[in-house]
Amino acid sequence: xxxxxxxxxxxxxxxxxxxxxxxxxxxxxxxxxxxxxxxxxxxxxxxxxxxxxxxxxxxxxxxxxxxxxxxxxxxxxxxxxxxxxxxxxxxxxxxxxxxxxxxxxxxxxxxxxxxxxxxxxxxxxxxxxxxxxxxxxxxxxxxxxxxxxxxxxxxxxxxxxxxxxxxxxxxxxxxxxxxxxxxxxxxxxxxxxxxxxxxxxxxxxxxxxxxxxxxxxxxxxxxxxxxx
Numbered sequence: 001x002x003x004x005x006x007x008x009x010x011x012x013x014x015x016x017x018x019x020x021x022x023x024x025x026x027x028x029x030x031x032x033x034x035x036x037x038x039x040x041x042x043x044x045x046x047x048x049x050x051x052x053x054x055x056x057x058x059x060x061x062x063x064x065x066x067x068x069x070x071x072x073x074x075x076x077x078x079x080x081x082x083x084x085x086x087x088x089x090x091x092x093x094x095x096x097x098x099x100x101x102x103x104x105x106x107x108x109x110x111x112x113x114x115x116x117x118x119x120x121x122x123x124x125x126x127x128x129x130x131x132x133x134x135x136x137x138x139x140x141x142x143x144x145x146x147x148x149x150x151x152x153x154x155x156x157x158x159x160x161x162x163x164x165x166x167x168x169x170x171x172x173x174x175x176x177x178x179x180x181x182x183x184x185x186x187x188x189x190x191x192x193x194x195x196x197x198x199x200x201x202x203x204x205x206x207x208x209x210x211x212x213x214x215x216x217x218x219x220x221x222x223x224x225x226x227x228x
Contacts, residue, residue, distance in 0.1 A: 001179065002178060002180050004175065005174060005185040005186045006176040010054055011051075012171055014050060015171055017043075017047055018047050022040075022044060024036070024040040024043075025037055037118070038109070041109045044106045045205055045208045046204065053196075053197035053201065054189070054193075057197055058188065058193065060185075061186050067086050067088075067091075077090050094148075097148060101144060108135070108141070111126050112131065112135040121208065121209050124213070
């Protein structure tokens with residue numbers, strides 16, 4: 001066996017920071033801290049935005065072009081005809097589904113309201129009917145995410161315990177042992193690419209936070225009584 005560099009540092013940081021951000025988001029909404037729930041939601045928006053940009057500018061195995069395949073590749077994998085490192089075709093489908101659902105959940109949260117103490121930062125952009133609809137979808141998608149995350153964790157445990165392929169270790173160390181000649185070290189995704197993706201993600205967060213919206217007009221002053 002030989003050791004290769006598989007997951008770059010930004011990809012690993014994204015993975016674990018997303019775990020922390022989602023966990024914080026769930027805990028704060030369940031314990032009645034809507035403001036912190038919103039902050040964690042914006043962190044999720046930033047992380048997902050960075051991952052999308054990094055999927056085009058990152059190192060070899062972090063790029064979408066290295067693991068996004070069609071249904072034929074998934075069927076070949078199920079028949080045992082796939083060889084490679086990084087996300088296998090079925091795992092890639094799971095990754096895209098997770099990114100899509102988390103993205104949908106975070107985006108709807110920007111417009112959502114609990115009709116009591118919280119309104120998303122972009123709530124003023126929509127009518128109340130649309131905001132109510134997105135709030136309903138936001139709450140409903142939560143349960144789909146619980147199910148998908150559970151399947152993801154179970155799949156990792158299955159690969160580790162049954163197939164003897166530890167998927168967690170490379171996501172911590174960045175390195176993986178493979179058969180000689182199976183794969184090469186990850187390349188690309190340098191400091192400049194990282195900074196560009198980070199700046200773009202910050203811009204997305206600024207837009208999502210409502211910071212770029214025009215401030216609401218000042219209320220008209222109350223009429224003054226002249227004492228007549």
